[in-house]
Amino acid sequence: MDKCPICKEIARGKYWCSACKTVFVCPAPTCGAEISKRDAAECPRCGLLFADYIAHRKMYRQCPKCKKRQGLSEPQCKHCRYWFNCPTCGHRVPSTSMLTCPRCATSLH
Numbered sequence: 001m002d003k004c005p006i007c008k009e010i011a012r013g014k015y016w017c018s019a020c021k022t023v024f025v026c027p028a029p030t031c032g033a034e035i036s037k038r039d040a041a042e043c044p045r046c047g048l049l050f051a052d053y054i055a056h057r058k059m060y061r062q063c064p065k066c067k068k069r070q071g072l073s074e075p076q077c078k079h080c081r082y083w084f085n086c087p088t089c090g091h092r093v094p095s096t097s098m099l100t101c102p103r104c105a106t107s108l109h
């Protein structure tokens with residue numbers, strides 16, 4: 001383990017610091033995004049909620065529209081039908097106001 005650049009404890013793992021819970025690299029197996037925001041609660045690329053993963057190894061994300069949590073592998077919110085990822089090309093839909101996929105223009109209704 002290395003020294004954590006945030007809290008200076010020698011508790012820095014590959015993905016996060018176990019002392020201050022700062023995440024450095026997204027631990028989702030298919031993601032691995034580098035997290036540059038130091039107090040990030042979720043991954044900017046895949047949406048993984050870090051607190052649930054660190055505490056329980058659960059892969060959840062929060063729907064940006066209705067704020068309900070659900071499994072990270074779901075492509076669409078079960079509650080409000082918001083698409084997290086385009087049903088055609090899998091591109092992440094970055095905003096709740098998008099009506100079509102920014103990559104392939106599939107309708108997201």
Ligand SMILES: [Zn+2]
Pocket residue numbers: 004005006007008009011017018019020021022
């Ligand atoms: Zn730390």
Ligand SMILES: [Zn+2]
Pocket residue numbers: 026027028031032033043044045046047048
């Ligand atoms: Zn991620």
Ligand SMILES: [Zn+2]
Pocket residue numbers: 063064065066067068077078079080081082
């Ligand atoms: Zn929702």
Ligand SMILES: [Zn+2]
Pocket residue numbers: 086087088089090091101102103104105106
């Ligand atoms: Zn698409």
